[in-house]
Amino acid sequence: AQSVTQPDIHITVSEGASLELRCNYSYGATPYLFWYVQSPGQGLQLLLKYFSGDTLVQGIKGFEAEFKRSQSSFNLRKPSVHWSDAAEYFCAVGGLLSGGYNKLIFGAGTRLAVHP
């Protein structure tokens, strides 16, 4: 069965420190991978996505993610965190098993807190 695991429920970092949020997936075909961010009272905003090609993808707000097929991982990184990055982050997987449309499977999310 398809699934997404985000092992860290909460992460706290200091402003200016680097960040890595982990995501592991299980998918029976080539996955399409996504990272979304959700701020309180806001909808989900797409940070970046991976479909094929270069395994290191760049997104908005200075985020990047690396697809590692051998590890079934798609970890999100940022070299220097800003206080405004405090939010909940969701990894999601979709693809050809979705029936031709993009039915996404989400992880449980990682809540990021940023200390000044």
Add this chain to the structure above:
Amino acid sequence: GAGVSQSPRYKVAKRGQDVALRCDPISGHVSLFWYQQALGQGPEFLTYFQNEAQLDKSGLPSDRFFAERPEGSVSTLKIQRTQQEDSAVYLCASSLEVRTYNEQFFGPGTRLTVL
């Protein structure tokens, strides 16, 4: 140029009441999705529309849940005889085309609380 909008933003219902949640997708978007997000969880797929056709309702938790998109734009998610376990945020998303790599744009959600 507005994004996806949802109404109401908050809904409190007594157990057993019927509720209707509305989604206005981005104009011209073919695909429309409903997701349910329980507290502390990621969104879970409920149903999918391609224009007015409901092509996938595999995620609807029971026959108390019903969704429609009669003219291929606005969609309504209806929950009959609400139960406490229905309390969640209901998210609507739309995308321009059908292809699996198209970005989904999410609305702010409707937070439903069933007392």
